[in-house]
Amino acid sequence: EVQLVESGGGLVQPGGSLRLSCAASGFTFSSYSMNWVRQAPGKGLEWVSYISSSSSTIYYADSVKGRFTISRDNAKNSLYLQMNSLRDEDTAVYYCARDSGMGIDYWGQGTLVTVSS
């Protein structure tokens, strides 16, 4: 069974940093591209970042470019999102999401990041 389990969310002050992790199991993690997608409270879905299976290709949404860094460790079946210079508008549930090549076929349960003073 495919499982994606996020961790690392919490309350952080504006300008602060947080590192999200996603532990993957039930599939060959190193064969899949992965994404982070977020959802602000009561709002729609927003794609945040993409990383290819070998980490050779990375993309970011303009809203996070220069502040967030996506990475992965295929030996540990883990995906990461380093978030720096956090802003109020970064408050959201962050989902780890597997790229099937035809959209996102599996999502984690999400981890809540709250940016507030």
Place this chain on the structure above:
Amino acid sequence: VIWMTQSPSLLSASTGDRVTISCRMSQGISSYLAWYQQKPGKAPELLIYAASTLQSGVPSRFSGSGSGTDFTLTISCLQSEDFATYYCQQYYSFPWTFGQGTKVEIK
């Protein structure tokens, strides 16, 4: 950036109704479109990919159509478990973008 216009934003319907949700792109994306269902407090779930291919395990009352710039999600006979929010998403080019969502509520 490919902009998406999803409509309606709110749809009131009754069990047994046929409902249709539309998604229009600012430029052509061939068939690189997915549809997701999201229930409150839960992660989205993939319903349809490649515009019209049903994800494994998804009931056949769900169907998708379209290509290029205009796409449609149809639920042929609405069931109680279908009351949720639906999103379209293009994966033709980065940045991936989602529609604004359509909440299907009980009439």
